Amino acid sequence: MEEKPQSPGVPTWLLQPEMYSPPHDRERFLRANRRKLAGILSNLKLQRGGLGSDCLASPLDRLLARVNPAFRLLGLIATIVCVSISGNMLFAWTAFAVFLVMLALKPAALIVDILEPCFAACLFTALIMLPAAFFGQSSALVRVTLKVLISVGLVLQLSRGVAHNEFVAGLAAYHIPGIVIFILDMALKYIVLLGDVASGALEALMLRSVGRNDDKSGASSGIMGVTFLKAHDYADEMYEAMECRGFTGEYAVAARRRFSGADGTYLALIVLEVLFLLFTEGVFL
Amino acid sequence: MHIPENYLSPATCGVFGAAMVPVWVHCVRKVKATVPREKVASLGVFAAFSFLLMMFNIPLPGGTTGHAVGGTLIAILFGPEAACLAVSVALFIQAFLFGDGGVLALGANCFNMAFVLPFVGYAVYRLFRDHAPAAWGDRVGAAVGSYVGINIAALCTAIEFGVQPLLFSDASGQALYCPYPLAVSIPAMTIPHLLVAGVVEAIATVAIYSFVKKVAPDYICDPNYQGAVAERASSLKPVAVLIAVLAVLTPLGLLAQGTAWGEWGADEIAQVATGGQTLGYTPIGLEGGWSLEAVLPDYSLAGLPDAVGYVLSAVIGIALLVIVFKLIAGLAANRARPPRASKA
Numbered sequence: 001m002e003e004k005p006q007s008p009g010v011p012t013w014l015l016q017p018e019m020y021s022p023p024h025d026r027e028r029f030l031r032a033n034r035r036k037l038a039g040i041l042s043n044l045k046l047q048r049g050g051l052g053s054d055c056l057a058s059p060l061d062r063l064l065a066r067v068n069p070a071f072r073l074l075g076l077i078a079t080i081v082c083v084s085i086s087g088n089m090l091f092a093w094t095a096f097a098v099f100l101v102m103l104a105l106k107p108a109a110l111i112v113d114i115l116e117p118c119f120a121a122c123l124f125t126a127l128i129m130l131p132a133a134f135f136g137q138s139s140a141l142v143r144v145t146l147k148v149l150i151s152v153g154l155v156l157q158l159s160r161g162v163a164h165n166e167f168v169a170g171l172a173a174y175h176i177p178g179i180v181i182f183i184l185d186m187a188l189k190y191i192v193l194l195g196d197v198a199s200g201a202l203e204a205l206m207l208r209s210v211g212r213n214d215d216k217s218g219a220s221s222g223i224m225g226v227t228f229l230k231a232h233d234y235a236d237e238m239y240e241a242m243e244c245r246g247f248t249g250e251y252a253v254a255a256r257r258r259f260s261g262a263d264g265t266y267l268a269l270i271v272l273e274v275l276f277l278l279f280t281e282g283v284f285l
Numbered sequence: 286m287h288i289p290e291n292y293l294s295p296a297t298c299g300v301f302g303a304a305m306v307p308v309w310v311h312c313v314r315k316v317k318a319t320v321p322r323e324k325v326a327s328l329g330v331f332a333a334f335s336f337l338l339m340m341f342n343i344p345l346p347g348g349t350t351g352h353a354v355g356g357t358l359i360a361i362l363f364g365p366e367a368a369c370l371a372v373s374v375a376l377f378i379q380a381f382l383f384g385d386g387g388v389l390a391l392g393a394n395c396f397n398m399a400f401v402l403p404f405v406g407y408a409v410y411r412l413f414r415d416h417a418p419a420a421w422g423d424r425v426g427a428a429v430g431s432y433v434g435i436n437i438a439a440l441c442t443a444i445e446f447g448v449q450p451l452l453f454s455d456a457s458g459q460a461l462y463c464p465y466p467l468a469v470s471i472p473a474m475t476i477p478h479l480l481v482a483g484v485v486e487a488i489a490t491v492a493i494y495s496f497v498k499k500v501a502p503d504y505i506c507d508p509n510y511q512g513a514v515a516e517r518a519s520s521l522k523p524v525a526v527l528i529a530v531l532a533v534l535t536p537l538g539l540l541a542q543g544t545a546w547g548e549w550g551a552d553e554i555a556q557v558a559t560g561g562q563t564l565g566y567t568p569i570g571l572e573g574g575w576s577l578e579a580v581l582p583d584y585s586l587a588g589l590p591d592a593v594g595y596v597l598s599a600v601i602g603i604a605l606l607v608i609v610f611k612l613i614a615g616l617a618a619n620r621a622r623p624p625r626a627s628k629a
Contacts, residue, residue: 036340043383080388084295087461093597100604108615111608117384121289129464137464144291144462151290152384159382167381179313180374186329187336187374188382194333198341221492224341228334228362228497232504235330 022211029220030206037199043113044164044192058105061161066262069162069170075270076158080151082277091280092146099153114156121152164188190234198227286354286435286442286482287379287386288394292463293445294453295389301445302392308400309373312366319364328367332374335359338489339375353489354398354438357406357431361494362504368403393445397438406434423498424491431490432483436475439482443467443474 056062064072083095103111125148129141159167168185172178201223213219239247278284293301316328338355360368373395379385386394413426447467450460465473497504 033341037337040340040383077388080290081295084291084389090597093601097597097600097604100601100608104604104607104611108611111611112615115608121384125289131469132460132464135464137460140460140462140464144464147291148289151387155381155388156384159384164382177313179317180309183329183332183370183374184377187332187378190330190333191336191378194330194337198337218492220341221489221496224338224489224493225496225500227337228493229501229504231330231334232501238330 025209025212027206027209027213029216030202030209033220033223034199034202034206037195037202041192041195041199044188044195054107054110055160057107057110058102060102060105063262064161064266066260067266068173068260068263069166070173071263071266071270072158072162073167073170075266076154078270079154079273082273083147083150086277086280088280088282089143089146091277092143092150094276095150096146099150099157102157103153110160114153114160117156118149118152122149186238190231193234194227194231197230198223201226286394286398286439286478287376288390288397288442288445290387290389292387293390293393293449294462297445297449297452297462298387298389298392300392301390301396305373305392305395305400308369308396312369315366316364316370319366328370329374331359331363331367332371332378335368335371336375336378339379353431353486354402354435355486355489355493356398356402356438357410357427357434357486358490358493360403360407361410361427361430361490362497365403365407368407369399372399372403393442397441397445401441402434402438404434405437406430409433424495427494428487428491432487435486436478436483439474439478440471443471446470446474 056065079095083092086092103114106114122145125145126141129144132138132140162170165185165188168181168188171181171184205219205223209219335355338358339352341352354372356368356372359371363371376386376391376394376399380388380391380394407430410426410430413422413429416422417425444467446463446465447470449463450466453461463470
């Protein structure tokens with residue numbers, strides 16, 4: 001019982017060896033959230049202040065970067081509509097070939113970045129469409145899966161090849177109200193800021209979680225709740241900052257780009273694409 | 286519930302896009318009119334919050350996770366019109382920057398998740414909050430509202446899928462878009478939502494709402510919130526009916542605890558890594574020869590010379606090879622390089 005303190009001032013209980021081994025807990029939601037948040041944030045952060053040099057490594061992308069993002073958006077939607085309404089698979093396969101060529105010119109990291117979500121979408125589609133094959137609708141399986149791959153791939157190529165701020169500004173060409181563009185622009189910026197808050201809270205929770213956490217729902221709702229409160233504070237601060245800079249409730253979107261030769265060529269390509277669709281559908285025959 | 290591209294015909298997408306325009310206009314006007322000016326500036330921030338909420342996994346009983354849409358939650362916190370705008374912007378960002386949900390299907394997705402879900406969920410929530418005792422009406426209203434909201438939205442999605450084969454099929458009777466009729470699409474969409482996704486939505490909504498209410502009640506900025514606290518406990522009938530419906534559905538929710546919902550995110554990655562080069566052809570291979578007869582006519586290139594087909598295959602083949610070699614080289618380079626110092 002009589003234990004001699006080894007050093008003066010240190011209580012004996014502090015000198016007892018701790019043999020605590022925390023019970024094992026599955027922290028799937030913590031891990032899954034961290035992974036997901038990190039993926040989103042790295043994606044959006046890469047784009048802070050424009051595109052990285054890696055994004056424009058492909059010569060084709062450098063050419064496309066000269067085109068007004070508003071037209072590229074038009075081209076994307078036109079292509080997706082064409083792929084979607086094409087009954088003849090020649091058009092879809094051609095679009096697929098063009099997509100692959102554009103992809104093949106990019107650096108490996110960017111290819112992975114684009115293909116990962118594509119495969120997820122295709123796998124999901126193939127799974128959903130699989131029973132259709134047993135109903136004798138097997139062509140729907142191939143058709144829809146291929147078209148999903150092309151559409152998702154083209155969207156991701158555009159998203160990785162255009163700076164987000166330019167893309168949002170490009171929307172102004174379509175007379176979308178300033179307030180909508182403003183909301184979109186703010187949302188993109190604040191996803192990064194709030195995402196940092198959420199991932200910080202998540203990391204703190206992980207570091208402090210020892211042993212079994214029986215209130216996982218409480219923990220995760222706490223993180224989202226804190227993020228909500230932080231969103232509120234950010235919004236107030238932003239409004240104050242905007243008012244200090246003369247904000248009166250009206251949003252003006254900055255001047256548009258001039259029409260260039262690259263824009264003209266791109267628009268001509270869209271027209272050719274539509275003509276090709278009509279040709280494959282037998283309109284000219 | 287995100288409808289990908291090509292599940293709906295462009296015509297259907299156009300109809301839903303057109304249907305959403307007046308909704309958006311109404312929401313922008315209503316938000317501008319009812320929400321104070323300093324709050325209008327904050328809509329973008331709340332859209333960002335909505336986006337993150339859709340990305341955030343909520344732990345489920347049984348060790349699995351799922352994610353909520355959060356439309357009802359945002360409607361309770363800011364009002365349904367603000368929720369409609371916030372979720373719409375979040376869906377826009379998902380469609381255009383992350384390839385999640387179709388670009389053409391954006392109108393339909395917004396109709397289901399940004400219009401039906403928050404408005405239905407909010408209406409049910411108001412029913413409880415205004416008629417049930419204050420002690421539990423608020424919380425139960427949030428739970429039931431979010432549960433009903435996501436399920437009605439899932440039903441709308443199912444109907445959109447289900448009408449496709451009725452409206453759009455080719456001469457041989459093969460569906461051009463989603464091939465499942467209503468008899469298949471409605472149970473396929475609604476049962477998982479009744480059993481699992483609705484439960485996740487309800488758990489997430491109640492938990493986050495209670496947290497915000499407890500920690501910072503002033504931050505709830507639904508314009509209808511302050512006025513409607515008085516006058517309640519007058520009619521409990523509609524509430525009782527809803528509780529009865531919920532009671533009937535609850536055992537179904539318990540049954541579903543063992544299913545691996547949300548787990549397949551990890552499976553998906555594994556499958557992508559192993560089957561990465563198959564490019565979605567796997568299903569045909571799995572089905573064997575019989576399906577090929579049905580598939581092949583589809584590939585016939587409408588009487589064009591074979592050369593076109595050869596050229597096309599060559600282009601696809603070469604591009605595929607280049608991609609595969611680049612990926613292998615990229616992987617090898619990553620492995621050879623020591624892990625980077627943690628600079629982030």
